[in-house]
Amino acid sequence: MNNYISFFKEIQARSKFEIEYEKRHSKKLAAKFNTMKFLHWNENKVSEILAFFLNPNEDHGQGDIYLRLFKEELGLYFPYDAPEKVQVILEDSTFENRRVDIVLKNKDQSSVLGIENKIYPWTKDQENQVEDYLKYLQYISNHHYQLLYLTPKSKELTEYSGGKEIEKLIETGKLYLINYEEHIIPLLKEFIKNTENERVRCFLIDFESQLIENYMGKENLDLGSLNHFITETEENIETAFRVSNTLNSIKQEMRNLVDQQMLQLTDELTEELKMRILYNEQFHHFEIPVFKNLFIKFNYEEGGVIYGLVKTPHYMDSHYDKVYLNDLRNYLGIKFRTSHWWPLFFLQYHNIEHDAAFWIDVRNGKFKKFMKDFIIAVIEAPENLKPNL
Template structure:
């Protein structure tokens, strides 16, 4: 055991050396800088970036270069016959949904084909019958061939709630649907011979953003993997693999420690909610999707929490969860009592959450740097500061909430 710990300490030392070397060269190559950190890169922002590249009329000046290379990449060579195109973001459907990216190809003034891209690059959950409705909407455009693209960060089929497995397979078999990922976007751009240097640099930065921000393939991680794979580092590799064998237990224990720390802070600061029956708990498995940390009552599904839409604490959001269909009155009351603009700013509402927003900065994805702050209680302090404004308002309105007489399910 001591040998493994010593090897892990040597890995930490090597990571520090990599970081030191990167900082030395930063003056010349700005290796950590990416202009995308200043851009809107939520779901709509990323849709606009992709639509910009795929629109031949846009000011990138590359004409149909990106669109044609994309159509070839997805195997839609028959879509290359067009005189004009129309590219839309958030295209409304007749059922009051919106296609994230909607591309129409026209030949001889007739709509010949449609590509609809459902962008899940920010890990948004599938909505009820979402892709099914998109298919129905597209098929109303008579005489047009179509391709429905599902685009998560990492490849996985849409959920059964969005479209049945048999219907999705039917679309795939008839070449009316395709599954892409962030890695596929990188491959597409790698295979596109961009002429303008400025646009080429933009795409380089975009690919770097996809790799590092969304996929988690940071330069630091790549340096470590390459180091471990060198022949003379067999002992370090052995130690790292031993830790990987235990990583699920490590994640679970870290989550348990964090819950206990948050419970201590909650009991100290919110006695009324504590007496109401709330306590801190962890829901799900730390290494699986949709795990979360919540303050609530057992079997009464509303409270304050943090949830992650991807495994290993990735793509987190927080707020007040409350199922609109199960607790309609409470859902409305929660939205009514949170009328202070500084609290409501940037929060959204959904069927499952009365108020929610993405975690910001390094809290969006809990990597080693974030998780290492659990033993000291630093991460618990950060989370509790996010929750406090929400807990304060709920406490002030607890009597109104109690009047609804919410029952356990």
């Protein structure tokens, strides 16, 4: 136990030093600046960026260098006699009206590559999704086809999506499982090395940095003294891995704690507001007696935690189109977004897989208080702002 205490104290000391150094030299380092922060980061956008660089005919002006590196680094078969004959398609429609995220074809379609892109480990596949993609690629190919299933390292592909022949498809190479941590991030390093234009190189560096932050943690952006300390001794390396291997179980315990806190919160609100408020642990929403059409809800989405107002299933059936609550939005003073399910929602915590902010706020009770304040603010808003609730 003493070894663990010493280890963590040293880590904390070195972390504080690096944070202080970054603050003092922020004008020159601008370590937190990243052009990716200006984009709406989702699977479609990441697929769009990947397709742009894999297309030899796009405006990056670097020809087929990225496609060649993509083939070489991943060991892919995709012959073409001229870059201008390569076609890269986004959201290619299949027979079942599904869409393959990226499809690459050579001129005579003798070889076809498909890429199914999942940027979050918890995003669920549809039934037979990958199996249907493979059938589609086989149909449009004259000779060779292959589907690359691109995900975070922790996401698994099951028979529910890939079908009963999934193992055989992987063995024959028709289905190739790749991930961001072991394949795409190292590939981007090669892209950066081989880019001749400085503006394009800077964009790729930002893209790489964003992926590293998302999948490997922000601390990996700058190795600094922490990495040197951890690799100084075998004991430090072993301790670091033991700590790392406990994170998933810690996060699950913390999620359970969130549900416990929300159940406690319903008791507090019921007492304070004199109305029976219920919390649904499965869907993370609060049922408010005076609201018939909407729940107050938080959820683990977009790589983080969102919160806001969500339609009840019955209201969704009768009001599929977006429902705008602009007056309530303005009253609450939050830059809420709107979707078909969520009349109001906001991404409160980013990248909770690698950023500790949410988990810390769970432990110290700030997230519970945050949800309590939001619930009270909505309930106590003027009645004329809540006609649709």
